[in-house]
Amino acid sequence: MGPAHRRRTHVPGRTPVHRAPAHLKLLALLGFMLVVVATPRTAYPAFAAYAAVLVALIVVARVPLGFLLPRMLVEVPFVVFAVLLPFIATGPTTTFLGLTVSEPGLEAAAALLIKATIGVAASLTLAATTEPHELLAGLGRLRLPHEMVQIMAFMIRYVDVVADEMHRMRIARESRGFRGSSIRQWGVLGRTASALFIRSYERGERVHLAMMSRGHDPSGGRS
Amino acid sequence: MSVPVIDVRGLAYAYPDGSQVLYGVDLHIHAGERVALLGPNGAGKTTLVLHLNGILLPGAGTVAVSGLPVEKKNFREIRRRVGIVFQDPDDQLFSATVRADVAFGPANLGLRGDALEQRVMHALDQVGMADYADRPPHHLSFGQRRRVAVATVLAMEPQILVLDEPSSNLDPMARRELADIVRSLSVTVLMVTHDLPYALELCPRSVVLADGVVAADSDTRKLLSDEDFMRAHRLELPFGFDPRTV
Secondary structure (H helix, E strand, O other), rough: OOOOOOOOOOOOOOOOOHHHHHHHHHHHHHHHHHHHHOOOOOOOHHHHHHHHHHHHHHHHOOOOOHHHHHHHHEEEEHHHHHHHHHHHHHOOOOOOOEEEEEEHHHHHHHHHHHHHHHHHHHHHHHHHHHHHHHHHHHHOOOOOOHHHHHHHHHHHHHHHHHHHHHHHHEEEHHHOOOOOOOOOHHHHHHHHHHHHHHHHHHHHHHHHHHHOOOOOOOOOOOO | OOOOOEEEEEEEEOOOOOOEEEEEEEEEOOOOOOEEEEEOOOOOOHHHHHHHOOEEEEEEEEEOOEEEOOOOOHHHHHHHEEEEOOOOHHHHHHOOHHHHHHHHHHOOOOOOOHHHHHHHHHHHOOOOOOHHHOOHHHHHHHHHHHHHHHHHHOOOOOOOEEOOOOOOOHHHHHHHHHHHHHHHHHOEEEEEEHHHHHHHOOOEEEEEEOEEEEOOOOOOOHHHHOHHHHOOOOOOOOOOOOOOOO
């Protein structure tokens, strides 16, 4: 349960990209994404320019490709959808790799893939160069409501704790010969999920108790 | 005699579901003492502890901390005076960095700026964790997290430090390091524990809670050596451990 096998999204470093204030990076990412999404889908030179900017940033930030590429897998659902598009879209057809496909569908698929890839890579670069708590501080400086920042902070803090708990419950289940391969065993998984929910809920209460014990005043204290 | 740090008189408590846990507890702890609170599971130890800082309020009886009654209007001062370190450090450490977590308590007391920073670093120094101030708590080992949890409470400069099962889940080395830290502190300590050798090592005086009342309150070594009493109250020493020869 050591820190070794934690999912990491951050690459420590002291590059200019790392040192830039988190709220500026957040705004930059948001602006960049708006521009990318708003670009007409056949403006390929523009996309090439965006990609070049992004690659330059990644190089400056010294984020290794071996770190970035496996994490790009979150894009897979978009890819599946993009691959389906040329076959389900209507309009004039064309021949691509020997298959008859919809031409607007093909264009839409290409644009979707390009925009999604740039978006995911940009977000991962932000995550790789900014500690989660800096991101939260940045969101706070951008005047996101205090409660929302708090909730995100608790989520970041406890996601590993809950994941560890889930992992231990799975091991305990499997140690008693359980294999979650058949749909008939989903009931067991459901009960595990509810047990995990109760445990997390109770932990929430204990955290609250410990906060109260250190003088936390839920009604005030925010000035 | 001086005003006791902890003054519990005739404390009785039943949870809202009707199950009564405490039936008239009397407990006095004076400044500088280190007292172990012993007793089997379900004896009401945690319930008693939660009365010391007003998380629970007595059904009957009174609780006072250095003369100040535990009442709603005094909660802020009471929670400064009584520092509780809970059993699971993950319940206590909820911030993104060790520093932020240690600062949480004193910031609630109104400290800001340099004064706050000094308080935080001093507390971390006391538990030997000053080098970890900027690390996220969940990247520390369990023993380190327990020590940081102690620091989060020390930073409030409490008059009494309440430790709930401080040695649980620690490896022998971390257990030893924590004992050294507790010994090095010049603060009154109430330690809830099942670890009887630990109680003997750190606390000259022990209080045994059984079925919601104080069943014994005396010298730890004498108490642990009384085999009949121990058996009658579901207390058992580890195999081969003889308190008379330690």
